Amino acid sequence: MKPLRVGLIGCGVISDIYLKTSQKFDVLDIVACASLNIEESRAKAQQYNIAKVCTPEEIINDESIDAVLNLTIPAVHGEISLAAVKAGKHVYSEKPFVTDLEQGKQILALAKQNNVLVGNAPDTFLGSRVQTCQRLIQEGLIGQPIGVNAFVGTHGVERHHPNPDFYYKPGGGPLFDLGPYYLTAMIALLGPVKRCAGMAKRSFNQRLIESKPRAGEYIDVEVDTHINSLLEFENGVTGMMMTSFDVWDSQLPRLEIYGTEGTLCINDPDPTDGTNIFGGEVLYKTKETARWNYRPRVQGLEAWSVADDQHRFSEDSRGLGLIDLAYAAIKGRAPRASGEMALHVCDIMESIVRSNQSGQFEHTSTDCSTPTLLPTDFPHSEDVTIEISTVESHTLATSA
Known part of the structure; x- marks a missing residue:
């Protein structure tokens, strides 16, 4: 051929x-x-x-x-x-x-x-990290999935992008820029979404560009920049997602999936990443090892297990x-x-925006x-x- x-x-x-x-x-x-x-x-x-x-x-x-x-x-x-x-x-x-x-x-x-x-x-869901999650779910490591949480908080792109304007215009913002990574990963792991709800705000009306060659220039913000959402999947799994350009830092995991027998966790040390990169560790606990505490995994107390990575494409x-x-x-x-999955992601994001305006749950149409x-x-x-x-x-x- x-x-x-x-x-x-x-x-x-x-x-x-x-x-x-x-x-x-x-x-x-x-x-x-x-x-x-x-x-x-x-x-x-x-x-x-x-x-x-x-x-x-x-x-x-x-x-x-x-x-x-x-x-x-x-x-x-x-x-x-x-x-x-x-x-x-x-x-x-x-x-x-x-x-x-x-x-x-x-x-x-x-x-x-x-x-x-x-x-x-x-x-990015084709990379080794989400592929590992998909395999472990299919193998039944955490039992039947029941819930999911996704968090991605940054303080925008104007600190590093030379021309960040379009990120703050319609079609941009954290939901449409960062949301597709997380929603695509969740759909790949858990299936399509039936309905959602959203709450959003625009914390700053202008943003200061800090990167060259336009450092010192202000740009107008035309979209909401801090969005929380609730998701109900067709298979009954429920979840939450936060996408934000208004957060300076966070220690929340980028993605966690909860099952009847255990938990999967993607907890990247770089808060700007998460499912926005191909590789990295997948952590898990099962009901036999789940003794919760708030000490970091590296300290060894009640440590998370690191999943065996059998997949390719851990690099960008x-x-x-x-x-x-x-x-x-x-x-x-x-x-x-x-394209069908991408359209469903757009449907979810538009439903979240509509929900923020209507104050009600919105059903997807795809x-x-x-x-x-x-x-x-x-x-x-x-x-x-x-x-x-x-x-x-x-x-x-x-x-x-």
């Missing part, structure tokens, strides 16, 4: 890890790149040996390109993905999937009609979902980081299946022979 020919739209900071990950696999070939900044596109093409620099429209209309990697800003994710599936191309997008639920439904319906696949970040592997989608396209199966475990020998388990091009390097073109 020939590798999937991919056109990249959006050459910002996040594109680097996608391009680095894609170069480790033979199943796809990024043949063109585009962004609103032509110099940014040219620099990215030069750095990663991408053959063609062009406009987004040229990538959409190029019949030789099989798939679009959509790394644009959240406000135009839906627009680009819709154009891609209209053109009969597979598409994989950064999160969130869309900022309008109806547009997301339209994308999936058109993709089905045109027989193309839709995938979406985050794909963003773009792994795109690799899986490429194999899915070749083999005729559904991608694990699917559903999705839970992804299967990633085989420990992926991608060898795909058993597909990819034809490797004999061309040693591309010639850089600049058609825009």
Whole structure:
């Protein structure tokens, strides 16, 4: 089989890890790149040996390109993905999937009609940590899951991001920026959500940029920045989630899952991470070892057990979902980081926002299946022979 020919739209900071990950696999070939900044596109093409620099429209209309990697800003994710599936191309997008639920439904319906696949970040749930949790739950280590708590608190992105404006505009904020990591992980582990409730506030009307080159500049905040939510899953599990850009620090675990026989805990020392990274320890206690105290695990008293990690991809592997989608396209199966799951995540987040406005529980209107475990020998388990091009390097073109 020939590798999937991919056109990249959006050459910002996040594109680097996608391009680095894609170069480790033979199943796809990024043949063109585009962004609103032509110099940014040219620099990215030069750095990663991408053959063609062009406009987004040229990538959409190029019949030789099989798939679009959509790394644009959240406000135009839906627009680009819709154009891609209209053109009969597979598409994989950064999160969130869309900022309008109806547009997301339209994308999936058109993709089905045109027989193309839709995938979406985050794909961190394919990393070794959440995969370990999924395996342990399936093996019955903690019995039947009954509850889940997720916490992620930072003080925003303006302390490190050079252009943080869009994080504080519609489609941004901690719920839409950080929530997808945790909601996707919870869906992968526990299934879809039936209804939710939310309470939110906007603690600061302006934020001070501390990072160069715009340090000292104030930006307006247009979204809520501290959100608490309640979740009821279709299988009866209940949970809570806090996402915040207003918290200076926290010692709460990033994710805990409670079962009839024990507890799983992801408790990362870096409070800005959690399920937002691929690897790390999974801690657990069962009813035989659960003698609760508040001393850190490293002190050894009533220590948590560390789960055996049998899975790959503990390093930053963003773009792994795109690799899986490429194999899915070749083999005729559904991608694990699917558009359906991403749409359900957007549905949950919009329901949380509506609940904050209505003061009532809001029911979701979408559903999705839970992804299967990633085989420990992926991608060898795909058993597909990819034809490797004999061309040693591309010639850089600049058609825009």
